[in-house]
Amino acid sequence: MKHHLDFEKPIVELQRKLDDLRTHPEMHSLGISFEEEIRLIERELHETKRQVFSNLSPWQRVQLARHPKRPYTLDYVRSVFTDFSELHGDRHFADDRAVVGGFARLGGDRVMVLGTQKGRDTKENILRNFGSAHPEGYRKALRLMKLADKFGIPIITLIDTAGAYPGIGAEERHIGEAIAVNLREMMLLEVPTIAAVIGEGGSGGALGIGVADRVLVLENAYYSVISPEGCASILWKDRAAASKAAAALRITARDLLELRLVDDVVPEPIGGAHTDPLAASVLLKKRLLHHLAEIRILSVEDRQRLRYEKFRAFGRVHEPLAAA
Amino acid sequence: MTASGNQSKIQHISMANSELKKRTVVIDPVEPAVTPPPATSDTAFLKKPKLGTGRGKKRDIPEGLWTKCPKCENLIYDKELDANLKICPKCEHHFPIGARERIHSLVETCSFEEMDPEMESVDVLHFTGAASYESKLAANRKSSLLKDSIITGIGQLAHHRIALGVMDFSFLGGSMGSVVGEKLARLIEAGTDKGLPVIIFCTSGGARMYEGMFSLMQMAKTCGALAYHAKKRLPYISVLVHPCYAGVMASFASVGDLILAEPGAMIGFAGPRVIKDTTQAELPPGFQTSEFLREHGLVDSIVARKELKDRLRSYLDFLKPDPTPS
Numbered sequence: 001m002k003h004h005l006d007f008e009k010p011i012v013e014l015q016r017k018l019d020d021l022r023t024h025p026e027m028h029s030l031g032i033s034f035e036e037e038i039r040l041i042e043r044e045l046h047e048t049k050r051q052v053f054s055n056l057s058p059w060q061r062v063q064l065a066r067h068p069k070r071p072y073t074l075d076y077v078r079s080v081f082t083d084f085s086e087l088h089g090d091r092h093f094a095d096d097r098a099v100v101g102g103f104a105r106l107g108g109d110r111v112m113v114l115g116t117q118k119g120r121d122t123k124e125n126i127l128r129n130f131g132s133a134h135p136e137g138y139r140k141a142l143r144l145m146k147l148a149d150k151f152g153i154p155i156i157t158l159i160d161t162a163g164a165y166p167g168i169g170a171e172e173r174h175i176g177e178a179i180a181v182n183l184r185e186m187m188l189l190e191v192p193t194i195a196a197v198i199g200e201g202g203s204g205g206a207l208g209i210g211v212a213d214r215v216l217v218l219e220n221a222y223y224s225v226i227s228p229e230g231c232a233s234i235l236w237k238d239r240a241a242a243s244k245a246a247a248a249l250r251i252t253a254r255d256l257l258e259l260r261l262v263d264d265v266v267p268e269p270i271g272g273a274h275t276d277p278l279a280a281s282v283l284l285k286k287r288l289l290h291h292l293a294e295i296r297i298l299s300v301e302d303r304q305r306l307r308y309e310k311f312r313a314f315g316r317v318h319e320p321l322a323a324a
Numbered sequence: 325m326t327a328s329g330n331q332s333k334i335q336h337i338s339m340a341n342s343e344l345k346k347r348t349v350v351i352d353p354v355e356p357a358v359t360p361p362p363a364t365s366d367t368a369f370l371k372k373p374k375l376g377t378g379r380g381k382k383r384d385i386p387e388g389l390w391t392k393c394p395k396c397e398n399l400i401y402d403k404e405l406d407a408n409l410k411i412c413p414k415c416e417h418h419f420p421i422g423a424r425e426r427i428h429s430l431v432e433t434c435s436f437e438e439m440d441p442e443m444e445s446v447d448v449l450h451f452t453g454a455a456s457y458e459s460k461l462a463a464n465r466k467s468s469l470l471k472d473s474i475i476t477g478i479g480q481l482a483h484h485r486i487a488l489g490v491m492d493f494s495f496l497g498g499s500m501g502s503v504v505g506e507k508l509a510r511l512i513e514a515g516t517d518k519g520l521p522v523i524i525f526c527t528s529g530g531a532r533m534y535e536g537m538f539s540l541m542q543m544a545k546t547c548g549a550l551a552y553h554a555k556k557r558l559p560y561i562s563v564l565v566h567p568c569y570a571g572v573m574a575s576f577a578s579v580g581d582l583i584l585a586e587p588g589a590m591i592g593f594a595g596p597r598v599i600k601d602t603t604q605a606e607l608p609p610g611f612q613t614s615e616f617l618r619e620h621g622l623v624d625s626i627v628a629r630k631e632l633k634d635r636l637r638s639y640l641d642f643l644k645p646d647p648t649p650s
Binding site: 164165166167168170171172173174175176177179180181183184185187188203204207208210211223224225226231234235236237244245248249250251256259261308311312314315316317318319320 | 440442443444445446448449451452453454501502503505506509531532533535536537538539540541542543544545547548549550551552554555570571573574575576577578579592593594595598599602603605607608611612617620621622
């Protein structure tokens with residue numbers, strides 16, 4: 001394990017010790033075993049994990065959400081869904097590789113799955129533009145969603161982006177308009193829709209595929225109006241204050257659920273999704289199936305109405321006269 | 325928003341403008357506005373007391389009466405600027421205009437019924453930064469004389485009854501929090517229910533950080549309300565005013581049946597500085613101006629402030645030949 005975060009260190013150390021104990025007798029063809037020690041360390045490892053991960057700060061969660069080993073959209077597409085058949089292009093300008101999407105099956109049922117895709121290494125990151133979509137990405141997403149809507153196929157979007165791309169081409173082709181149109185059109189989709197923030201939920205770039213009947217967020221994912229660094233540089237005039245900003249903005253899964261801005265938090269395996277991607281995908285699949293079953297039985301009118309009412313209710317204001 | 329880095333910059337720019345406003349007109353040429361010479365210099369002894377009193381007097385008389393145009397650098401008498409809808413009489417530069425002034429310039433006298441005039445923002449996250457949200461709100465209410473960065477209501481534009489929303493950049497950089505979203509959602513829904521066209525003047529630095537995800541969700545909320553307004557085939561006209569960025573551009577500002585812009589406005593998603601820092605590229609000339617956006621196909625028409633009312637009226641005449649009776 002090459003990549004690990006500071007607070008993961010004690011866990012990594014114990015894991016290494018455990019691995020050594022397990023392989024040591026074999027490597028030296030010794031007839032002895034360290035079962036007793038292994039059991040002790042296993043217990044210690046479990047306890048350390050539990051302690052570290054039950055007390056993560058918001059900033060630590062942001063780091064987990066950005067963990068380079070964290071499962072990305074296509075990882076979940078492969079592990080949660082079957083028969084994925086990728087579709088390309090926005091029919092206007094290009095195929096934005098920062099957004100992937102296509103037909104798939106979830107527990108045997110037809111779905112349209114799409115999401116923002118980060119790269120695992122430099123080469124892939126260049127292809128995927130580090131998971132930051134251009135206008136074409138949002139238009140491609142909408143095209144696929146409209147296609148699904150036409151044929152009554154439920155839509156599942158997976159969100160993992162630091163934000164929409166701030167570039168010259170993106171401005172020339174109106175990335176703001178691309179996101180805005182998605183917000184409007186997703187509100188009127190007839191099919192069941194679920195959006196899941198699996199890693200980074202970076203502002204408008206995330207919301208651009210995030211208007212859905214159910215909005216889920218993974219335990220260690222975050223969803224924010226601005227990156228903690230961006231907020232820190234504006235309000236604290238110091239990017240290093242990002243950890244303070246992360247706390248002030250209330251962007252963790254738990255915060256969002258508490259503020260009732262998301263519908264559900266999807267648990268991750270202890271230690272984070274990257275420590276056991278398969279277990280993470282099982283947990284995600286379970287929640288997706290659960291929510292899909294719930295919204296499927298509603299009529300189109302009810303689904304649209306409930307979706308609008310949900311987003312319509314977001315916000316807190318004070319009205320002195322109305323209260324009096 | 326991604327562009328919020330830009331927000332601070334815009335605020336800087338606007339702050340610079342407002343400081344310019346208060347620049348005194350130098351009448352006496354012997355006292356330039358520079359640091360006085362060091363006390364040890366020969367003339368300092370004679371000049372120093374004179375400098376102090378002279379300056380004070382001058383500041384008392386002309387302050388706040390003149391504004392320097394950032395485009396043509398001419399000095400404009402403030403009353404002239406006010407009478408001219410905050411447009412430079414020499415070069416047509418459009419200065420920022422307050423929401424109330426804007427509304428007066430558009431609707432028929434006494435026809436505007438403001439909606440939710442008392443609605444105020446709430447520090448829902450108990451946000452603590454360099455300054456608390458509460459103190460920011462208090463300071464902005466005092467300086468702008470507004471409750472928040474938008475005024476909404478139903479009014480009469482010529483013979484058309486319209487649902488009108490006007491943002492004001494002077495309140496926290498026109499940022500969109502729950503109040504902007506809620507006021508707009510109510511306005512749009514009123515438009516939908518009463519069959520009225522919606523017109524929104526957009527100027528904003530983006531979503532308001534202090535309300536976190538509540539601010540972001542106003543984007544979906546306003547666009548959702550507009551979706552239902554559009555379903556009833558009612559016109560929605562968005563007018564982009566300097567500056568208009570980020571969360572507002574990525575929501576209601578960009579989905580008008582018609583998108584108009586005032587000349588020379590800066591409009592975009594990400595701020596120029598953020599783009600420059602991210603891409604390390606030179607920005608093309610005129611990047612993100614109204615004219616650039618018309619060139620690139622977002623803006624239907626650039627309309628000077630003085631012609632806006634007539635133009636809006638003619639569009640409404642065309643789209644809604646039988647106006648809703650008032």
